[in-house]
Amino acid sequence: MHHWQIRDRTLPIGPRPLVMGIVNVTPDSFSDGGRFLQTDAAIAHALDLVRQGADILDIGGESTRPGSTPIPIEEELRRVLPVVQALAQQTQMPLSIDTSKADVAHACLAAGAHIVNDVTALADARMIAIAKQYQAGVILMHMQGTPQTMQEDPRYDNVVEDIARWLDERVRSVIAAGVVQDALVLDPGIGFGKRQAHNMELLVRLPELQRLGRPICLGASRKGFIGKITGRGVPESAAGSVAVVCWAMMKQAVQVLRVHDVAATRDAVMMMAALAEAKEQLLN
Numbered sequence: 001m002h003h004w005q006i007r008d009r010t011l012p013i014g015p016r017p018l019v020m021g022i023v024n025v026t027p028d029s030f031s032d033g034g035r036f037l038q039t040d041a042a043i044a045h046a047l048d049l050v051r052q053g054a055d056i057l058d059i060g061g062e063s064t065r066p067g068s069t070p071i072p073i074e075e076e077l078r079r080v081l082p083v084v085q086a087l088a089q090q091t092q093m094p095l096s097i098d099t100s101k102a103d104v105a106h107a108c109l110a111a112g113a114h115i116v117n118d119v120t121a122l123a124d125a126r127m128i129a130i131a132k133q134y135q136a137g138v139i140l141m142h143m144q145g146t147p148q149t150m151q152e153d154p155r156y157d158n159v160v161e162d163i164a165r166w167l168d169e170r171v172r173s174v175i176a177a178g179v180v181q182d183a184l185v186l187d188p189g190i191g192f193g194k195r196q197a198h199n200m201e202l203l204v205r206l207p208e209l210q211r212l213g214r215p216i217c218l219g220a221s222r223k224g225f226i227g228k229i230t231g232r233g234v235p236e237s238a239a240g241s242v243a244v245v246c247w248a249m250m251k252q253a254v255q256v257l258r259v260h261d262v263a264a265t266r267d268a269v270m271m272m273a274a275l276a277e278a279k280e281q282l283l284n
Contacts, residue, residue, distance in 0.1 A: 005182040006114040006137030020056040021049035025079040053266035060098030066151040088112025102126035144193025187217040206253035215255035
């Protein structure tokens with residue numbers, strides 16, 4: 001069991017992982033760019049993810065796909081802030097803002113968001129101050145390089161050990177700056193500055209990250225490495241994505257699942273949990 005402190009509430013995690021539904025308010029995300037760019041469409045999609053069984057909604061207005069370029073703060077706010085404001089009024093669901101910009105995080109937390117999901121792991125000191133101010137939950141993600149450069153030539157001495165060491169150092173730094181440990185969730189950053197072999201080794205060795213002592217968030221949904229294995233395009237990679245979820249649950253290796261296909265993932269999570277419980281009963 002873990003506990004995740006997100007503003008005025010504590011989310012218990014376990015024995016099953018929490019399902020975080022992705023809401024991309026972007027024209028160019030690799031998975032569903034443009035489908036939910038309009039505010040009304042994004043809100044409707046988010047509420048549908050709630051009906052499908054999401055435990056958290058993750059709203060993002062800037063693509064971080066390989067080779068993507070940053071957008072102005074004003075444009076990112078124009079995309080995400082009305083969505084966060086509306087969802088804070090229409091649902092009690094915990095809301096996460098997927099951003100690396102301090103001004104965007106500040107505005108969305110002020111509007112009712114609970115979590116900052118930052119692919120740069122609070123590299124901007126202002127993000128740390130804002131997370132402290134709102135006592136927000138935080139997802140610290142590992143990325144080698146930037147979205148513009150991360151896939152040019154990623155290299156590791158030992159991918160799991162290197163990432164674990166980096167995340168541990170980042171946790172220590174953020175806590176030293178005043179963010180409480182219970183607010184932190186860690187993401188190894190599947191697909192962010194990793195080759196196919198790196199992604200696969202990370203998945204095989206996921207349990208080793210449990211020694212970091214904080215919940216692990218897995219964001220493998222519809223990633224390119226799945227399509228390379230299955231031969232499916234991104235829109236057809238739901239089954240492969242769910243298979244990764246089942247693998248991680250078999251390994252008891254993750255506590256938060258960041259996914260596009262919420263209904264399918266929820267069903268898989270429930271079934272895997274039921275099988276694990278049945279196994280435990282038979283052994284006893």
